[in-house]
Amino acid sequence: MKAIVLMTGLLLLTGCAGQPPEGLARLLGGGSCGKPAADQQLSLDMADQMIGEGRPHAGLAHLEQLPESLDQVRLRKAKVLRLLGRSEAEPLYRSLLGGCLAAEGEHGLGQIAAARGDDTQALRNLQRAARLAPTDEKVRNDLGLVQMKLGNDEQARFEFLTALELKDDNPLPAVNLVALSLLQDNWNQAEDLVKRLRLKPEQFAEAQARAQQLRAGGRGPLAARSTPTAAIN
Template identity: 85%
Template sequence: MRAILMFTGLLLLGGCAGQQPDGLSRLLGGGSCSKPDADQQLSLDMADQMINEGRPHAGLAHLEQLPESLDQVRLRKAKVLRLLGRSEAEPLYRSLLGGCLAAEGEHGLGQIASARGDDQQALRHLQRAVRLAPTDEKVRNDLGVVQMNLGQHAQARFEFLTAIELKDDNPLPAINLVTLLLVQDNWNQAEDLVRRLHLGAAQFAEAQARAARLKAGARGPLAAAAQPAALVN
């Protein structure tokens, strides 16, 4: 962790993205979710297990026997349906806005917008998600990817560094930061970061491939696009 903090001082040159005021309900989203009863929790756990084992259809079947009045059920269904490319995911994510899982709703809407190539809309959703859940490293990473796609390199670097410091055992923000440095042709800093964070040769190769695609005009994938099985976090 000390290596991360030392390297942060070398890289942290820019601020985070500007933020627009939003509707009060979105800004104040939060609070406690109503808890499922024991049988409902068992079904949720079973659905989680199946989804994480790569059986999304089976997981969805278990979720469909639970009431959609539970925010936790709507969130899981939205994640599975997004993975399966179903349009029903978006209204489920929107149903979470203003509630106890508003940050997750904004995050999901940002992922959907990014998947269809609308990085400006994704940026707005992910910025709101960060305001609602500032310590969620997955949201920070995804915001950084969208900012990198938009050429907002200083802001993206800030988000990747924040994600790394929040949870240094998640390699995705580190790979994305190396990608950004390679896009900027900062090879010395990229190689130094790989050494300090103990990234492997395969991870460095992945960063190089992503950087080459970005330089060629392609877009970088969000975390969920890179790891579709990791739905329940």
């Protein structure tokens, strides 16, 4: 009973800020979201379709006719605004913390932090997202990317392998695994991955570009070498 009273008091003390403190938000996060009304769901589906077709502004317009009290609306708006480079995305993601979409909120905040080069903050957000949604392969892949950028190669490999095993038709973790091998100048391992994961030439080129980019960021020069034969078959 005392614990309930204490938690209620904490919530009341933070009510003016619009959300519970970060530690409490993690404690309260999760649960299932309320189901939108039929007409609201139709607008959400329409927005998803337009965003998927590369029409983010139109998708945002459909979302703006829906109440922001719905977590699903705030999440979609946050995603679109982040893709458009708008600063309004961050407070929308923050508004999800402590609710039914807390993992998505942490994930989005991690992506924003990574985009502005704050990998330490991105790591914190993405680790919290992974704890809240451990089977979300997109979270695990993004967490692996940040670990790789920070030089935590073994942790990065673990996250990429987890993401790949969770959803083996997602090419991003596979590309990142190859990039990690190239970053370590382990070409034999990279060639083996290309064969086993059946990467296409353009995917291997993407892995090379990613490794080169990370090298340019301070991890030393990538040794010149031709494309593995398996990547062009």
